[in-house]
Amino acid sequence: MSKIHTILEVKDLRVAYAGSGERVQAVNGLSFGVQEGECLGLVGETGAGKTTVALSVMGLLPERTSRIESGEIIFEGRDLLQCKKKEMQAIRGEKISMIFQDPMTSLNPVLTIGEQILEGLELHNEEKKSREELIARVHEMLELVGIPAARYHEYPHQFSGGMKQRVVIAMALACSPKLLIADEPTTALDVTIQAQVLDMMSQLRERLGMTMILITHDLGIVAEKCDTVATVYAGEIIEFGTVEDIFSGEAHHPYTKGLFDALPSLVSTERRLKSIEGLMPDPTDLPAGCKFHPRCPRCKPICREREPEPVQISQSHMIKCFLYAQGEEEMGSR
Amino acid sequence: MTRWMRRINILLIFALLAGTLSACGKQTENTPGSAGSQPPAGPSVKDTIVVSTSAEPTSLDPQYGEDTTTQRVVMQISDTLINVDENMNYVEGLAEKWEIAEDGLTYTFYLRQGVKAHNGDTLTSEDVAYTVERGKASTLVAKAFAAIDRVECPNESTVIFHLSYASPIQLAYLSSPSTGIVNKRACEEMGNEAFGRAPVAYGPYQVVSWDSGDKVTLKAFEDYWAGKPAIDNVVFKVYTDSNTAAIALQSGQVDVVLDVSTSDMASLEADNNVAVYTGDSLIAYHLHLNCTKSPLDNEKVRQAVNHAVDTQAIIDACFEGVGAAKMGSFIPKLSLSEDPGDGSYEYSVEKAKQLLQEAGYADGFSCNILVTSGVQEKIAQVLKAYLQQVNIDLTIEVYEWSTLLSMVESGGYDMTILRIVAMVPDPDLSLYTRFESSQVYNFSKYSDSKLDTMLEDARVCPDPGRRTQMYLEINDYLWQKAPTVPLCFTTVINAANAGIQGYHTDPRGFIRVCELSW
Amino acid sequence: MGKYIAKRILWLIPIVLGVSFIIFSIMYLKPGNPAQLILGSEATQEAIDQLSEEMGLNEPFFVQYFNYMKGLIRGDLGSSYRNGNSVSAEIAARFPVTLRLAAFSILLVCIIGIPIGIISAIRQYSVIDMVSVVLALVLASMPSFWIGLMLMLLFSVQLQLLPPTGADSWINYILPCLTLAAVNLAVVTRMTRSTMLEVIRQDYVRTARAKGAGEGRVVMKHCLKNGMIPVLTIVAIQFSKLIGGAVLVESVFAMPGLGSLLVTAIRSSDTPLIMGSVIVLAIIFTVINLVIDLLYAVIDPRIRAQFAK
Helix, strand or coil: CCCCCEEEEEEEEEEEEEECCEEEEEEEEEEEEEECCCEEEEECCCCCCHHHHHHHHHCCCCCCCEEEEEEEEEECCEEHHHCCHHHHHHHECCCEEEECCCHHHHCCCCCCHHHHHHHHHHHCCCCCCCHHHHHHHHHHHHHHCCCCHHHHHCCHHHCCHHHHHHHHHHHHHCCCCCEEEEECCCCCCCHHHHHHHHHHHHHHHHHHCCEEEEEECCHHHHHHHCCEEEEEECCEEEEEEEHHHHHHCCCCCHHHHHHHHHCCCCCCCCCCCCCCCCCCCCCCCCCCCCCCHHHCCCCCHHHHHCCCCCEECCCCCEECCHHHCCCCCCCCCC | CHHHHHHHHHHHHHHHHHHHHHHHHCCCCCCCCCHHHCCCCCCCCCCEEEEEECCCCCCCCHHHCCCHHHHHHHHHHCCCCEEECCCCCEEECCEEEEEECCCCCEEEEEECCCCECCCCCECCHHHHHHHHHHHHHCCCCHHHHCCEEEEEEEECCEEEEEECCCCCHHHHHHCCHHHCCECHHHHHHHHHHHHHHCCCECCCEEEEEEECCCEEEEEECCCCCCCCCCCCEEEEEECCCHHHHHHHHHCCCCCEECCCCHHHHHHHHHCCCEEEEEEEEEEEEEEEECCCCCCCCCHHHHHHHHHHCCHHHHHHHHHCCCCEECCCCCCCHHHCCCCCCCCCCCCCHHHHHHHHHHHCCCCCEEEEEEECCCHHHHHHHHHHHHHHCCCEEEEEEECCHHHHHHHHHHCCCCEEEEEEECCCCCHHHHCHHHHCCCCCCCCCCCCCHHHHHHHHHHHHCCCHHHHHHHHHHHHHHHHHHCCEEEEEEEEEEEEEECCCECCCCCCCCCCCHHHCEC | CHHHHHHHHHCHHHHHHHHHHHHHHHHHHCCCCHHHHHHCCCCCHHHHHHHHHHCCCCCCHHHHHHHHHHHHHCCCCCECCCCCCEHHHHHHHHHHHHHHHHHHHHHHHHHHHHHHHHHHHHCCCCHHHHHHHHHHHHHHHCCHHHHHHHHHHHHHHHCCCCCCCCCCCHHHHHHHHHHHHHHHHHHHHHHHHHHHHHHHCCHHHHHHHHCCCCHHHHHHHHHHHHHHHHHHHHHHHHHHHHHHHCHHHHHHCCCCCHHHHHHHHHHCCCHHHHHHHHHHHHHHHHHHHHHHHHHHHHHCHHHHHHHHC
């Protein structure tokens, strides 16, 4: 086994938003790690806290309304939460890049796409390359994502949704970042375009040896593109493992099982889709004990009182649930 | 496409900048020693005097302008046959002496010798004849020449006016700037339009420039017949806002303010660099009572209104006590050689009520008054309070001037306020246009054939002594009939830099710069 | 593009026709006789009648209108009733003063107001934000002539630093432009502030930050251009208002501008002068609108694309 290097480690992160008197607990003691070169899928419903985690890593949380209450985010040996503004600005775009969900609004309509990609290069031009050299790099990036370099001078409104997202990707990758965080990059695109964009992202990832965190609620994408998976619920990671662990494994957190059960099946004929009862908990008023317990079909009395500790089912697989607390395995079943 | 856009962009920016900058370019106008462009500090440069006036002259041509603000500039440029002194007595002007025939139909003027025009020509009787002719053709000043039937020029320095009817007022007109003599040659060469901007005449100053809406600049005429004036340059600058004019005077930007408002008087009087001058005027305010409409068609009612109103209170409230004076007669003192005395009605609520009762209006009545905004509105409010005391309920209606005129024409009103401005100190000008029955501005719609005859006769009476008596009778008659409530005579208030010598007010609102010096 | 500009300029014809007809009708129907106003309150009926005849005021409406339009087509705006001067000469004499007044005031408003608006938006709810909003509102609530007089008293009388009146050199413009700027500041500041607030929340701003851009660059490069279109509109409107509407300030500072020309003309029912002034103003407004529309295209490539069609 080659040296496995943890490029990013999030330890016990707690983030809250303060707005109109209420305190929204968005992230509650969340921990995970990403190895160099792999693709981690962060899965969960809307409002689980996935984007907040991503923004915390980037240092892009809104200043006035959010507070990182505790935790560490270790990247290349440094705790990002202790970094000053200028240090974070140097890291953003160069070491860690992020792309967002809606390509239609992610690009500045009054600047050419070439200029916008160039901007990232200009901001992180430590080697003092000349403008021509930087522009050449922009052309390189455009070719890389499948856009003719001649379109440098065109404006975002002249591109389709899929092409725009490619531009966004080109922007994010221009400085060859070590880590790319992609927040639902294909959700706003057609299914066919989705496939194209995702394929391109995988190829680039392999070529550039880049690490990626892919935030999504689409298990199909996770299955195809990710190496490791973390399930996020109510601001916590409740299950973590390799793609095999999660998709082919027997043991699961009841929530993860619920997610899988909710997928329509191509093979069996069912009259109704199975959904998980109840709703995500109100982040201003989280339940005591295990946060999933009000919706859990296998809830035990202890679940209501105490929070479960992470349990290593196997070397790579972690589940945070009292069902596995004694190391006993249960048959995954219907 | 984008390159073209960029070019348009640059072009537009340049056009905007160029437009603004070029408008900046031509700024310093060559006004000699204009005090306006220097920052203010103490007395102005001593060869210039800056006079503030409330409105621009309509024309500098003597025969084409007839309002006060126009004539006060014209009189610096164009001299008349006759002048008036401080007490409104006639003195020589361009004419050395004159004779009036017994029947008042022939006026002979002997012109001064060697009077030079601004273009070097010498004054001859031809210029006078020419002036009379063009004056008659101009609707604006025709009335000043109306009585003159024909002009005879027996020689170069004698002019004889043959009048078609005796008109004692003619002398007064001949002292008014509207009869200023113009140089015939220049006028014919330039044509009326150009002449109106820069006339050539026989006065102490000539025109340097006229910046529309801003100022008129004059310079002293070297060969003026009475000697070159002491002050070389005169600038008449337009200040529509009287507060601004007062501030400009205090800061030294302006040397004389001709239309001082009463609200500025206190601060001007307190300023040691400023001297305030007051004097009588020929302007009166009347409260016109519609004599064709009940109940004001009743003489007793009108007299009651006279008793009910305390005019001193109006003077205090609306003119700060200093801007106006009590009106004891319909004719200003300056216009008569004899003192008309005080015929005004005593302020007495009881007498008013008694008269109303006699007229059958013991319970009073309602009526309305038409006024323009400003001073007239203020006066109306004071009136309302006083009339309330005798149960007369007054509704005040404020209108813009043109609208008010048409409302008066149609007759739907009880009272209105109107000023009368006598351009020359002759009693006819304080009476005729307001009380003769066919006049447009007879806002009382007072129609009395006896009065009409009295006015007509007095107009043409050639004997001065007899004429004065006739006007005294008219004055008494008007008090008795009370077609109006005479409210007040306004006071002329001027303010000037304390360094100016020889200043005095002129009841006509004029200024004679050639008499001033630093 | 050239076609677009040509079309807009052609629109001037119906605009001028419409404006002239409306104003002429109003003046015709309005009570009051210009001849009577010229002759003053001591005139006789005969004089009034004669002058009315001379001025052609007794002709029927369409004859008068037609005569006026005949001159207008030739570029002759007629002569003022009040003093017989050519209307075009009167307007031309006043126009530079008004243009300078409006241009410098708007420049002041932009130089002061736009940065304050931007700072207010970036530091929302900070002290600067609160103070500037309140201050702008207070200034906007005060009557312009009062501000003008106060400035004049302070700087000309007490401190003797600046000339109070006149339009002779650029120094004379300082106080009036300050006055006009003070009154118009609020609108531009508020508009800049609200547009910037909106723009700052946009996704592309987040993208820029994610690239590592600092706040300064984010604002200047990304926010400004996007926020300028509504601000430009407001500035254009204010400028147009100033061209014809600075009457009070012109009066207080004794500056011979278009605004006071128009007011004097209205007071004397001077129809040719009113017509000429309003037509010139209408043309100016149209041209300003055209320039602004073109500027939109310069700023925003999406609008530019529409022009290309």
